[in-house]
Structure formats: structure tokens, C-alpha cells
Amino acid sequence: MAMKALSKATIYQVAQLAGVSIATVSRAMRDSDLVTEQTRERVLAAAKQLRFTPSRAGRSLAEGRHAANGIVFPDLVGPYYAEVILGYEATAAGFGSSVLILATGGRTDADAAVRELATRVDGLTVMGQTVSDEVIAELRLPVVLLARDPVPGVDTVRAQNARTARSLVEHLLGHGHRRFTFLGDPAGSPDVRGRYDGVRAGLKRAGVEPADLVPTKGFDLEAGKEAAKALQPGTAVVCANDELALGVLLAAEEAGLRVPQDLAVTGWDDLLAARFAGLTTVRQPMRELGATAARWLNRRITDDMPAAARRRVLATQLVVRRSCGIHSPEVHR
Amino acid sequence: MAMKALSKATIYQVAQLAGVSIATVSRAMRDSDLVTEQTRERVLAAAKQLRFTPSRAGRSLAEGRHAANGIVFPDLVGPYYAEVILGYEATAAGFGSSVLILATGGRTDADAAVRELATRVDGLTVMGQTVSDEVIAELRLPVVLLARDPVPGVDTVRAQNARTARSLVEHLLGHGHRRFTFLGDPAGSPDVRGRYDGVRAGLKRAGVEPADLVPTKGFDLEAGKEAAKALQPGTAVVCANDELALGVLLAAEEAGLRVPQDLAVTGWDDLLAARFAGLTTVRQPMRELGATAARWLNRRITDDMPAAARRRVLATQLVVRRSCGIHSPEVHR
DNA sequence: TTGAAAGCGGTACCAT
DNA sequence: ATGGTACCGCTTTCAA
Numbered sequence: 001m002a003m004k005a006l007s008k009a010t011i012y013q014v015a016q017l018a019g020v021s022i023a024t025v026s027r028a029m030r031d032s033d034l035v036t037e038q039t040r041e042r043v044l045a046a047a048k049q050l051r052f053t054p055s056r057a058g059r060s061l062a063e064g065r066h067a068a069n070g071i072v073f074p075d076l077v078g079p080y081y082a083e084v085i086l087g088y089e090a091t092a093a094g095f096g097s098s099v100l101i102l103a104t105g106g107r108t109d110a111d112a113a114v115r116e117l118a119t120r121v122d123g124l125t126v127m128g129q130t131v132s133d134e135v136i137a138e139l140r141l142p143v144v145l146l147a148r149d150p151v152p153g154v155d156t157v158r159a160q161n162a163r164t165a166r167s168l169v170e171h172l173l174g175h176g177h178r179r180f181t182f183l184g185d186p187a188g189s190p191d192v193r194g195r196y197d198g199v200r201a202g203l204k205r206a207g208v209e210p211a212d213l214v215p216t217k218g219f220d221l222e223a224g225k226e227a228a229k230a231l232q233p234g235t236a237v238v239c240a241n242d243e244l245a246l247g248v249l250l251a252a253e254e255a256g257l258r259v260p261q262d263l264a265v266t267g268w269d270d271l272l273a274a275r276f277a278g279l280t281t282v283r284q285p286m287r288e289l290g291a292t293a294a295r296w297l298n299r300r301i302t303d304d305m306p307a308a309a310r311r312r313v314l315a316t317q318l319v320v321r322r323s324c325g326i327h328s329p330e331v332h333r
Numbered sequence: 334m335a336m337k338a339l340s341k342a343t344i345y346q347v348a349q350l351a352g353v354s355i356a357t358v359s360r361a362m363r364d365s366d367l368v369t370e371q372t373r374e375r376v377l378a379a380a381k382q383l384r385f386t387p388s389r390a391g392r393s394l395a396e397g398r399h400a401a402n403g404i405v406f407p408d409l410v411g412p413y414y415a416e417v418i419l420g421y422e423a424t425a426a427g428f429g430s431s432v433l434i435l436a437t438g439g440r441t442d443a444d445a446a447v448r449e450l451a452t453r454v455d456g457l458t459v460m461g462q463t464v465s466d467e468v469i470a471e472l473r474l475p476v477v478l479l480a481r482d483p484v485p486g487v488d489t490v491r492a493q494n495a496r497t498a499r500s501l502v503e504h505l506l507g508h509g510h511r512r513f514t515f516l517g518d519p520a521g522s523p524d525v526r527g528r529y530d531g532v533r534a535g536l537k538r539a540g541v542e543p544a545d546l547v548p549t550k551g552f553d554l555e556a557g558k559e560a561a562k563a564l565q566p567g568t569a570v571v572c573a574n575d576e577l578a579l580g581v582l583l584a585a586e587e588a589g590l591r592v593p594q595d596l597a598v599t600g601w602d603d604l605l606a607a608r609f610a611g612l613t614t615v616r617q618p619m620r621e622l623g624a625t626a627a628r629w630l631n632r633r634i635t636d637d638m639p640a641a642a643r644r645r646v647l648a649t650q651l652v653v654r655r656s657c658g659i660h661s662p663e664v665h666r
Numbered sequence: 667t668t669g670a671a672a673g674c675g676g677t678a679c680c681a682t
Numbered sequence: 683a684t685g686g687t688a689c690c691g692c693t694t695t696c697a698a
Contacts, residue, residue, distance in 0.1 A: 020685085023687090058674070076419035273610075360693095
């Protein structure tokens, strides 16, 4: 007994079984009117019996659209990207759009992968450090940039970096810190560069000597621990993200340095771990970033008129805990 | 001047420009042989000039495959799923397969969404508590189950739950704990049920009275804090995951309870935060789970012969820190 | 080596 | 209200 039934049913088979044309089947399964209720029932019954599901490829070809869009990101390590993508997926789903993901991290053929992805979707959201502007420019479909420097004519959604970094510096200055180190590679991502710029601006404005820049090779715990070796006691270490900062915390403990007395440390992202490590950091609206990108992309795909490129910078928020300096009675958690 | 150039080029236009048939274009862009080097060059030049990229829909329809597969998961909150998906994507990419994601959390039409997804891919990986076995059974394509109870005839990849949970209990017993509470909803996911079963088995074997079951409505920090209200001092609280445990830790601190003296707490997942909270927990090979699923799915898609269903349980590892009880000199981090 | 043409599985226009 | 049919863009025989 062969399992013939396993092969997918086509619209032709449904039409035959229902005794109608394929056009009628197509209508019955989509348009409300233009088909007798009686006919529709017959068609639906046949479709059910055959377990018919319209072929996505056939549809896409005929409709000239994929009903899907993609998001390109560097990596998925740490909760940051995951949260962004979740916000993205949820919003895209609301528009009836499937989501394809592409992590460029650790890939040598990122450009090719993005081009290939571009053939499967109606639009693309491109995050941070993934592919060059050139690749993006030659993409022939709607694009939204996320956490990335703007490109003329392309929508861009970002989180506040420089300004909040300045606030962070001011807070540290308030603690009496005068020696600063920035940990992380500003060339590693636009976000990090923004944060670094903000730190420099804040120090300059206060007339304090510029921060030492200690580039890291990555943005994870290990990179932080490694980089911490070069740190001088009595320094305020502003880290590009929480994981680096947590690495520094670990290294400091091993080295017997007290935080914040011997070393002040701050992060960025407000991961769950930051709360338990007592790490002063900056919170970003991650889901909202993803949701906004998805919304804008959908608009680009749907709209006919080529509206002017939009840009938005979502606010971020300083979260003060104990790693940045001794605070008065208030308990920060 | 209309931007005609923006419309996508088709194989016909390339053929015309190169002065050959579409068949030749198709060959030139794929097969190595069967085409003169000279012809190929001409075709590639034309393709380049027109910025031609084969239509994915056209291809899929002709080839009868999508070169894509999907993964269905409950949610993306917390690093757990993100890690699994990252491992999955990386491996799938190695097979030249794109990845579509679908989060069923907070969706009322999960079944329909999964069915729709099934039309866009060559195979599907389905995680934990997302859709019913019935839906999976009626799917007419290769499926791999991840962190989910096996279904006859379907490949399943899971992480060790019960056994490590027993080890965890034994460790707690070693600390002298005799009153246990399990925090989390065993009905909420197969993983959690496995952990609960392991705890019960461990206690039963030791002749200790069964653990109190305190179901939570979710698996996040808030749920943990909320549930903590019902906890009695002097109890060992085994939580279904780290976030719940961290919530308990927070609540304990607020209530002035010392951990582990007044309350022993354990989690599951070994999130980054667990390390900083000193939380005893269990580490899972998250990326490896995803990678294995992707590998198996690819095999199902590629292989012709319907091999017997495979099952694998990946090992997990107890990570002892200070929340479970007072340890001797060793410092656990 | 190359071309003509038959699908692949739908959608939608044009008749009837 | 329904059917016939021309696409949608590509792959792959089958001939030449």
C-alpha cells in the first residue's frame, strides 16, 4: 500500500474532484463573492479531502510577492538581538508576513548570503555591522536600516547612543571620577561608535582629559576579562556593552579590586545579569526597535509612492546601580 | 526619466541581451559543462549588466523545493531560544538552507501560522510547547522535534532533564535539605515536566517527602517573584528555570531572607545572570540542540529512504554555586 | 553545445 | 457565477 496521499495535492486535482475549473477553486478559496455558496462548499470539501494547501511558490510567482521579509543581524549571542528580532517577528506577523533570519557572524560569504536572501523576500531589515553600504545600495527592494548609520534615501531606526553616553559620563563625573577608559571597539558597530563619541563629548565639555580607548576583539565576557588586564585602578571604565562590563567585573574580583572603590564600571543594554551584578548601565527599547523596523518596512513594501526616507532615534535610559560609585542612602536595584 | 532599471531583470532579458536562449542562460549560471566558456562569459556579462538574479519563486516552482526550512518556538524571551536558534541557523546555512522563524507565543492562530509556514519550507523543526501533536501529524513534510516529547515516527532531540534533576536533588540532600518545593508549571513544557519528574524520583528514592508543587503562570522574573510569596523559610526551592529562580532571589532579598541559609534556590539553563547571582543551576548545550536539529532535518529532507525515527538526549551539567547551600572552602563561580 | 517547449502551481483577465 | 487561458520566471527533457 503506497502512501500516495503524501504527495501534495494541486489545484488541478481539487478542481477535478470538485468538478469545476481551477479558476473556480482559486476563487472559492479566496474571494468571498463571485462563487455560489454551493460551489464553494463543494470545492472546500474536495480541498479538505485532498488536504490541499496552495503552493507558496506558485502563488508567489503569480502574485509577484513573497509575503515574507528578512532581517539581517551580526549574531544572536546575548539577549539584545534576540529581543529585537522577537519584536520584529511579532510585528511582521501582524502584517501577515513571514520572517527569514540571517546571521552574518562567522560567515565569509555574508554579501552573497544577503543577496540570496533578498530574492526570497519583499523587503529587508539590515542591522549594524553586517554588510557594506554598497551591498545595500545595489539591493533592489525596500530596505530599513536598524542600529546602523543612515544611508541616503533609506529609512533608519536607531537607539539613542551619544546623548545618553554623555549623561552617563556626567553621572560618573558627579561621583568624582576623573580618569576614564572606554572599553570596546568603536569600529565594531555604529552603536558603539556613538557611545564612544558621547563619552568623548561629555569629557571634553567638562574639561576632563580624554578617555583611554581600549579596543576589544569582541563584545563578550571573555573579551572583557582579557581587556581588564590593562586597566589601572582608580579608573572609571565605560564599556561598550554589558557583557564586556561583566567580564571586567569578573576580572576585577579575581584581581582583588573592589568595585566601585578601586574601579568604577558601567555597561550598556541592561541585560538581566546587569541587575544581579549591580551594574550601572543603559537600557534600550529592544523590542520597540524591531517593531518599528518591521512597521516601516511594511509601509515601504505596501506604499506605492516613494516617500522621503524616515529616521528615528528611540530614547534610551540610564540605569544607575552600584558599580559606578558610592551612592547615598537610596538602594539601587 | 523613469527608473525602469529598478524592475527586476528576468532570464528572458538576459537571454535576449546575450543573444542566446533562456535554457542556455540557465545552464551558464549553474552547470559547469554543457556550455562553451565563450558563451558563458557572454551570458554572465549580460547578467551582470542587467543585475540579474534568478527569481526564487520561479526556481522553487521549477525545482520543487524551497531551499529553506523553518523553526517554530514558543517565544524568544531569555537567551535560551536565541541560542538554540543561532545554532540552528548556522548549521542550516552550512547546508545552503535559509531559515524562517515563527514564534507562537501570544498568538491565537498558532496552528494556522504553522501550516502556512509549512508551505514555504522543505522541512520544519518544532520546539516545545507550540502546537499540538495533531497539527504536526498532518504536516506533509519532514519534521524534527526539539525539546519536546517524541511522537512515533518523528526524529526528536532533547536535553537531559530528569536525570540531572535527580543529581540536583541529591546535591541538595547532601546539604541537608529535607523540605522541597518545585516552582514552575510542569504542564507548561515537556522540559519542565521532565525536571519535575526527576525531582520527584530523586526524593522518592531518598525516602524524603515529596516536593510541594507551586505552579507559576509564566517562566519569567515576575512569575518567580510572585510565586516566592508562598514559600516557607527552610525550604529548598527547585525552580523550572533560571528566570524564576532569579525572581525568587529578588523576592527573598526584599523579604529579608538569606540565601542559602533561610532559603536554598536552584534554577535551570545557566544564564549569564545566574553566574552573577551565584545561582546553582543546570547548563544545557543550547547551540548544540539547534545544530543537531538542523542536521537531522537536512538529512530527512535530503535522504530518499525513510530511515527509522531517531532520538537523542543531549547531556546537561549541574553547575553548583552558592544558592543551594553552604560549601566548604572552594569558591564556586 | 544549443534551442524549443513542456511543465511547476498558482492568479486573474476575458468571455460566456 | 463559471470556464478558458495567458502569464509569472525558471528548470529540464528532447531534438537538432
